[in-house]
Amino acid sequence: xxxxxxxxxxxxxxxxxxxxxxxxxxxxxxxxxxxxxxxxxxxxxxxxxxxxxxxxxxxxxxxxxxxxxxxxxxxxxxxxxxxxxxxxxxxxxxxxxxxxxxxxxxxxxxxxxxxxxxxxxxxxxxxxxxxxxxxxxxxxxxxxxxxxxxxxxxxxxxxxxxxxxxxxxxxxxxxxxxxxxxxxxxxxxxxxxxxxxxxxxxxxxxxxxxxxxxxxxxxxxxxxxxxxxxxxxxxxxxxxxxxxxxxxxxxxxxxxxxxxxxxxxxxxxxxxxxxxxxxxxxxxxxxxxxxxxxxxxxxxxxxxxxxxxxxxxxxxxxxxxxxxxxxxxxxxxxxxxxxxxxxxxxxxxxxxxxxxxxxxxxxxxxxxxxxxxxxxxxxxxxxxxxxxxxxxxxxxxxxxxxxxxxxxxxxxxxxxxxxxxxxxxxxxxxxxxxxx
Amino acid sequence: xxxxxxxxxxxxxxxxxxxxxxxxxxxxxxxxxxxxxxxxxxxxxxxxxxxxxxxxxxxxxxxxxxxxxxxxxxxxxxxxxxxxxxxxxxxxxxxxxxxxxxxxxxxxxxxxxxxxxxxxxxxxxxxxxxxxxxxxxxxxxxxxxxxxxxxxxxxxxxxxxxxxxxxxxxxxxxxxxxxxxxxxxxxxxxxxxxxxxxxxxxxxxxxxxxxxxxxxxxxxxxxxx
Numbered sequence: 001x002x003x004x005x006x007x008x009x010x011x012x013x014x015x016x017x018x019x020x021x022x023x024x025x026x027x028x029x030x031x032x033x034x035x036x037x038x039x040x041x042x043x044x045x046x047x048x049x050x051x052x053x054x055x056x057x058x059x060x061x062x063x064x065x066x067x068x069x070x071x072x073x074x075x076x077x078x079x080x081x082x083x084x085x086x087x088x089x090x091x092x093x094x095x096x097x098x099x100x101x102x103x104x105x106x107x108x109x110x111x112x113x114x115x116x117x118x119x120x121x122x123x124x125x126x127x128x129x130x131x132x133x134x135x136x137x138x139x140x141x142x143x144x145x146x147x148x149x150x151x152x153x154x155x156x157x158x159x160x161x162x163x164x165x166x167x168x169x170x171x172x173x174x175x176x177x178x179x180x181x182x183x184x185x186x187x188x189x190x191x192x193x194x195x196x197x198x199x200x201x202x203x204x205x206x207x208x209x210x211x212x213x214x215x216x217x218x219x220x221x222x223x224x225x226x227x228x229x230x231x232x233x234x235x236x237x238x239x240x241x242x243x244x245x246x247x248x249x250x251x252x253x254x255x256x257x258x259x260x261x262x263x264x265x266x267x268x269x270x271x272x273x274x275x276x277x278x279x280x281x282x283x284x285x286x287x288x289x290x291x292x293x294x295x296x297x298x299x300x301x302x303x304x305x306x307x308x309x310x311x312x313x314x315x316x317x318x319x320x321x322x323x324x325x326x327x328x329x330x331x332x333x334x335x336x337x338x339x340x341x342x343x344x345x346x347x348x349x350x351x352x353x354x355x356x357x358x359x360x361x362x363x364x365x366x367x368x369x370x371x372x373x374x375x376x377x378x379x380x381x382x383x384x385x386x387x388x389x390x391x392x393x394x395x396x397x398x399x400x401x402x403x404x405x406x407x408x409x410x411x412x413x414x415x416x417x418x419x420x421x422x423x424x425x426x427x428x429x430x431x432x433x434x435x436x
Numbered sequence: 437x438x439x440x441x442x443x444x445x446x447x448x449x450x451x452x453x454x455x456x457x458x459x460x461x462x463x464x465x466x467x468x469x470x471x472x473x474x475x476x477x478x479x480x481x482x483x484x485x486x487x488x489x490x491x492x493x494x495x496x497x498x499x500x501x502x503x504x505x506x507x508x509x510x511x512x513x514x515x516x517x518x519x520x521x522x523x524x525x526x527x528x529x530x531x532x533x534x535x536x537x538x539x540x541x542x543x544x545x546x547x548x549x550x551x552x553x554x555x556x557x558x559x560x561x562x563x564x565x566x567x568x569x570x571x572x573x574x575x576x577x578x579x580x581x582x583x584x585x586x587x588x589x590x591x592x593x594x595x596x597x598x599x600x601x602x603x604x605x606x607x608x609x610x611x612x613x614x615x616x617x618x619x620x621x622x623x624x625x626x627x628x629x630x631x632x633x634x635x636x637x638x639x640x641x642x643x644x645x646x647x648x649x650x651x652x653x654x655x656x657x658x659x660x661x
Contacts, residue, residue, distance in 0.1 A: 081494060130509060171500070189520070197623040210566045331546065
């Protein structure tokens, strides 16, 4: 009964912000799309690569007075870098990591990091994020239905999905910002759907990730209400809803990052109480979202395979990422991928009198293998065809894509942000000499 | 007598406890956060000399974004795609024709699975039957060690499965297969696929119906060059 009341309350809250989101989405579209007169990036010719972009597409863009930029060609303009400072929280709560000589004390902290791009594109082997195509036109069509309509599912078509791990910050700063423990490495592409046998064949998913299939039933459908409400509420708390502009201004009011950090660390009565209430609420919402790991917030069940209706590329791309995240966490038997690990703190939805209730592994000192989706650990930000603001995984279509889909665009590209809860200065991060 | 003694001890403890609580309460009152007061400035003021972290990040990213770096990234993408398009294996091609019995298809949970109420419904390491398929499906493993046999292998499997095969190819770039056999579905094979379906070698076929699987291998010698 209590849960039902909570769901109703959260749903009402979610509906209340929807109208704001709608107007905000339209504003953002106008604001963030580069205006005419800027350099056209659509005609790049590099040895061995053909240039994506058809004349019709350019024509449309010129008519609209808008020019599409491939994210890699303008990383600054296509990324909402302010998210880093907005999500950075350092508290005075202490914690310890390591044993013996490696014992270290750190501060309980939260951060978010740019980890790469996720894209969903029409043409095979077309890497829109970098503005390049590898002869995708001559490859088989990837938009045909698989088998008959009555067989696998009523979903209409599939395109191609790529996850590109590109830890830009780690590549640039390496050891300079060591307390952040930025992810390092070079560009990797752990998910290229053209080479993934599970992406277009649902029966292969039956064989490869049966634990997810087992969760899909009419009984669990009711959970979508809770998950949607929790996702919307989390987006408000994290500043990823319509109020995000206000949150951005909140960051802007400080003259420098240092001042903001000092402000966060202040121990002054009411503000501190508010922070703690916010933190506790966020923890409950994360618990709901991650317990209902097989649901993609307001978009229904996590997609198994790459089929979507094709009506709303941005929302479908958002939704598709949930399924890809599942595989990148290592949930599929088809891959050994451990691209993503658990690095955020949460507990499963509490139940009374349940002695068997599991507790996820603690990752305050180092990341851990955790082959289940963790929606609260990731944030998506539109980078192409329009530059948008950061959104929680599972936010509904109205907040994600209204008035943002651009006809003729070469798919959609999102910047993928990954959160981490950790003990700053004590975290056993790779490359810091504190390897686990 | 003992009872009286216990009562006295209890009363003394209660008084001490009450006093202690009062002490804690008074501490709480004193420690309660108070609003800030502006006491002005004393001594010399120093400006922050460290650069703003946010600006440092933006400047770093700007410096990173050079034409040279973009070209390096593009070259790396091309390299990765070429690597991923082919599954190379030293495993020998099949040398005999052999067919297995239909077997129940079990899988092992890689982690605990929790239901909406947070209860564990499956433990890590437990074995379970895969969900049943509605119709028979075919997964065909072809071997490209001798590329000249590929055409015959594909035609053989197309006939064998009435064109219902999904192909997992070893030792050949699947992009070549996409071009040579338009309309057919080719993917690079992988160690995970071979392990999951217990495929000993290629060319072979895995049939799936309901929750059962069957494997059949074919000698490479029977395919024309």
